[in-house]
Amino acid sequence: MTACPDKADLLQGLLDDELDAAHVRALEAHIATCPACAEAWAEMKALRALLGDPALRPEAPAALRARILMDIGAVPPLHAVSSRSWRAAPGLRRWWGAGVGAGVAIAASLLLMVGPFGGDSALEGEVVAGHVRSLQAQHLLDVPTSDHHSVKPWFAGKLDYSPPVPELAAAGFPLQGGRLDYMAGRPVAALVYRHGAHVLNLYIWPGDGPRQPDFEVRDGYTLMHWRDGDMAYWAVSDVMAEEMHAFATALTQAVMAQNTHKP
Structure with missing residues (x-):
């Protein structure tokens, strides 16, 4: 599901810890009431966890x-x-x-x-x-x-x-x-x-x-x-x-x- 157009960049900023405290509180409150943004947020976090798997990091030759x-x-x-x-x-x-x-x-x-x-x-x-x-x-x-x-x-x-x-x-x-x-x-x-x-x-x-x-x-x-x-x-x-x-x-x-x- 696609996030609200005006929240997509903010969600990315939230994922990367780039938002100030006020924007974090406002965006978290929005996610709690918006199914589209909540699903998009869950997908972003799941993708971050998947990419962070050490098994995906091949050892250098x-x-x-x-x-x-x-x-x-x-x-x-x-x-x-x-x-x-x-x-x-x-x-x-x-x-x-x-x-x-x-x-x-x-x-x-x-x-x-x-x-x-x-x-x-x-x-x-x-x-x-x-x-x-x-x-x-x-x-x-x-x-x-x-x-x-x-x-x-x-x-x-x-x-x-x-x-x-x-x-x-x-x-x-x-x-x-x-x-x-x-x-x-x-x-x-x-x-x-x-x-x-x-x-x-x-x-x-x-x-x-x-x-x-x-x-x-x-x-x-x-x-x-x-x-x-x-x-x-x-x-x-x-x-x-x-x-x-x-x-x-x-x-x-x-x-x-x-x-x-x-x-």
Whole structure:
């Protein structure tokens, strides 16, 4: 039923709490005696309640949420010892951390990017495709064990290099095992970690890359790419950017510790 023509706008104002006390009292008295306005008022309140149902509010996609967090600076910087102030450029935020010793720079710094990796778009897509492929039945692990002392020697004879295999359970990313994969036109080591219900694939092979880890969101997946020594690292998962950030911190510190204790 349609409300009285001169009361339609007032009813909307009443619904939105925009009327003063005098108009509220007068309109409520009118509603009490006018069936048309009473029915229109009831329909408006019912529609407001329906639209307020939390079930009608879809959760933002992981990619969108991660991009917003990056853009507003909600993801904190890595810290090895101390941190320096961050600098921002249009569409790009960069955090620098102070390092200790050679090779600590990448452990103490992050580059969070809103655009694609420079010059690595095809390989970026290959990494995401490899991650998705690994989640299919019986494609995730060739050596299913949380013992990094077992995973590392498993790669011997299968690759022409020896990848580092850090254990990150203390940081909330327990090792699940490893497998052989094919990336960048060659066989590569893939280490598998978990964070709650999320799987993280870490691809390692001899190659180039940025000294400071690049972050990118593609098709709902968060990627990280960097180089340490002569090894290229690509990490990919559906975790949020801040969780990948924590993974980066734990991983780089663990690799640095392993290198420090080498004979």
